[in-house]
Amino acid sequence: MITLSNIHKTFNRGKASQVNAVNGVDLNIGDGEFVVIVGSNGSGKSTLLNLISGSTLPTSGTVALDNTDVTRLADYQRSKWIARVFQNPLSGTASELSILDNFRLAALRTKPKGLSIGVTDAFKLDVKDRIALLGLGLENKITQPIGTLSGGQRQALTLLMSVMDDCKILLLDEPTAALDPKSADIVMKTADQLSRDFKLTTILVTHNLKDAYSYGSRIIQMVEGKVIKDIDTKHKQALKQNDLFEWFG
Numbered sequence: 611m612i613t614l615s616n617i618h619k620t621f622n623r624g625k626a627s628q629v630n631a632v633n634g635v636d637l638n639i640g641d642g643e644f645v646v647i648v649g650s651n652g653s654g655k656s657t658l659l660n661l662i663s664g665s666t667l668p669t670s671g672t673v674a675l676d677n678t679d680v681t682r683l684a685d686y687q688r689s690k691w692i693a694r695v696f697q698n699p700l701s702g703t704a705s706e707l708s709i710l711d712n713f714r715l716a717a718l719r720t721k722p723k724g725l726s727i728g729v730t731d732a733f734k735l736d737v738k739d740r741i742a743l744l745g746l747g748l749e750n751k752i753t754q755p756i757g758t759l760s761g762g763q764r765q766a767l768t769l770l771m772s773v774m775d776d777c778k779i780l781l782l783d784e785p786t787a788a789l790d791p792k793s794a795d796i797v798m799k800t801a802d803q804l805s806r807d808f809k810l811t812t813i814l815v816t817h818n819l820k821d822a823y824s825y826g827s828r829i830i831q832m833v834e835g836k837v838i839k840d841i842d843t844k845h846k847q848a849l850k851q852n853d854l855f856e857w858f859g
């Protein structure tokens with residue numbers, strides 16, 4: 611589903627501030643894998659996600675999604691494959707608009723410009739059914755401005771909205787970093803459930819090793835822009851949580 615071949619990303623090339631943020635990464639991620647990327651600050655995790663999403667283009671190397679070379683495609687041109695959720699719960703939604711209107715906008719994300727989606731009874735029912743899956747009782751609040759919800763509720767809805775339109779890849783960049791433990795738990799469980807229900811290929815960047823252990827089918831460690839450890843599904847299954855803490859702690 612995702613193939614990175616000898617990817618490099620250098621910022622500020624030729625200047626004193628030059629950084630080799632991603633430094634020769636080869637990675638093959640198969641359909642339906644839940645990959646967790648861990649590594650210390652500045653090791654290149656977010657840059658790697660940006661290279662996959664297209665919000666950053668590589669200095670060299672290639673990116674393929676679903677066997678299509680997308681190396682030179684911008685992020686909006688990759689949006690039919692990719693949904694992305696960031697750290698800040700405010701970044702994925704429009705505060706003043708109702709939950710329902712936010713879902714309407716999300717449904718339009720990858721549709722041709724000029725297309726509109728009316729808030730029909732069928733659409734409302736579909737949104738309510740999807741929200742009910744979260745088990746947070748938010749299906750009865752769909753006319754409420756989304757800005758009135760807690761960060762965790764909002765992030766769970768952002769996740770749900772991000773997979774409204776048949777995308778295949780879900781990129782999660784520290785989606786729980788700004789949340790309290792209970793909200794973080796809800797968001798991670800939602801991500802896991804959506805990933806399974808929609809058979810998504812998911813990549814999570816996190817500093818939380820417990821989440822990495824609980825949710826990852828594969829765990830990758832980055833250091834200085836390189837992948838230095840890649841624990842595949844078979845080895846992950848045999849792994850104890852403590853092993854992970856010893857390696858990365």
Ligand SMILES: Nc1ncnc2c1ncn2[C@@H]1O[C@H](COP(=O)(O)OP(=O)(O)OP(=O)(O)O)[C@@H](O)[C@H]1O
Nearest residue numbers: 621622629631649650651652653654655656657658
């Ligand atoms: N747009 C940019 N311009 C210049 N340098 C950048 C840019 N984006 C990232 N970098 C640098 O590239 C390196 C990798 O950054 P990146 O954000 O990918 O690391 P990270 O592993 O996600 O870190 P963190 O865990 O702190 O979020 C860092 O040294 C960072 O300062």
